[in-house]
Structure formats: C-alpha cells, structure tokens
Amino acid sequence: MKKRDVSFDNYIDLLREKDERALDFVIDEYGGLIMSVIRHLLGGFPEEQEECFNDSLMKIWEHSEDYNEDLCEFRGWAAAIARYQSIDRLRRIKRDYDRRALQSLEDLNESSSTNEEVFRRIEETIDDEIGSMLECLSPGDRELFRRLYVEGESAREVGKELDMSESNVYSRASRGRKKLRLFLKDRRENEYGR
Numbered sequence: 001m002k003k004r005d006v007s008f009d010n011y012i013d014l015l016r017e018k019d020e021r022a023l024d025f026v027i028d029e030y031g032g033l034i035m036s037v038i039r040h041l042l043g044g045f046p047e048e049q050e051e052c053f054n055d056s057l058m059k060i061w062e063h064s065e066d067y068n069e070d071l072c073e074f075r076g077w078a079a080a081i082a083r084y085q086s087i088d089r090l091r092r093i094k095r096d097y098d099r100r101a102l103q104s105l106e107d108l109n110e111s112s113s114t115n116e117e118v119f120r121r122i123e124e125t126i127d128d129e130i131g132s133m134l135e136c137l138s139p140g141d142r143e144l145f146r147r148l149y150v151e152g153e154s155a156r157e158v159g160k161e162l163d164m165s166e167s168n169v170y171s172r173a174s175r176g177r178k179k180l181r182l183f184l185k186d187r188r189e190n191e192y193g194r
Helices: 011-016 020-041 046-062 074-103 105-110 112-133 139-150 155-162 166-192
Strands: none
Touching: 011 020, 020 046, 020 074, 046 074, 074 112, 112 166, 139 155, 139 166, 155 166
16 A cells, blocks of 8 residues: 655644654754744753754644644644743753752852853743733733742632632633633734744
C-alpha cells in the first residue's frame, strides 16, 4: 500500500495519525515562524532556544489532536505553543537561578550584578508578556487576574481584599477568561495570519 504524500491538504490528519513525515512538513513550513517566536522571547538566552524549539515540536506532535482548525490557522496555533513553551522555559530559568542562589549565597554575592541582570531580564520578559496578554481587561480585572493567576492567591483572599464575595470573584474571573480568550485569538490571527 502506497503512503500518501504530505501536503497542505493532509498534513494535519497525518500529524494526528503520528506520521513522522507530517512533522517534517511542519518543520519545513513553520519551523522559521516557531523559531522567530522563541528568539523573540528567549533572545537573551541563545543556549535555550534549540531545546525550546524541540520542546515546541514535541508539544505540537503530542497535542495535534487538540488543534481545532475552526478556531485558528495551524500557524497561529503552532506559534502560540512556541510562545507558551518559551514562557515556561523563562520560568524554569528563573527557578534555577533562585535555587542556585539559595544553595550558594556566597557565590551569588561575588557575581551578584550578573545574576541580578539575568533575573531582571527574565522578570521583565515575563511581566511584559503577561501585561500584553491582559491589556484587554479593565484595570480592576487585570488586578484580579494578576492576583489569582500570577500571584496564586485564593478567590477568598482576593474577594476579602477587594471587598467582594468569593462567587463574584469567580464570576468576574470567568468573564475575564472569555474576554481574554477572544482577545488572544484576535491577536494571534493578527500576528500570525488566519
């Protein structure tokens, strides 16, 4: 039985069937886009870029059945995966620096300016990306999201601090997530084409 050639008409189906030729097709067609997203976010960490590229491809491979062509183009979906993988890698880099700092406080003091600069760059990149993602929300909802999802506070704590019921916090978070989903979909389409 002859295997089908991989093309724009069938690569998604073949990817879902775990045909490695489809992954090669994705690399050929979208590898440049994926790497440009990674370089944008991990520009200060060139040693991390290749591994992040490979992690992004692995996520695309493993989650190809989750891709919904009715919601966005494949290129936008692949770029979003690369973006999230890059952000995860920045968080991992930050955790590694934090861990090393705790293990060797003396060494950290000797080279603190270098470590502080790396830490500052990571924090700025993560903060910029989160700020960009939340720009569609009102200032109050931004604060609510930041506290719930970035700082990890409970809905009860946030509600108490913002003088609202816990159910109201959940309702506002739910509306905000819907608004954020639409905003990110539009942004992805504008950035990567539909």
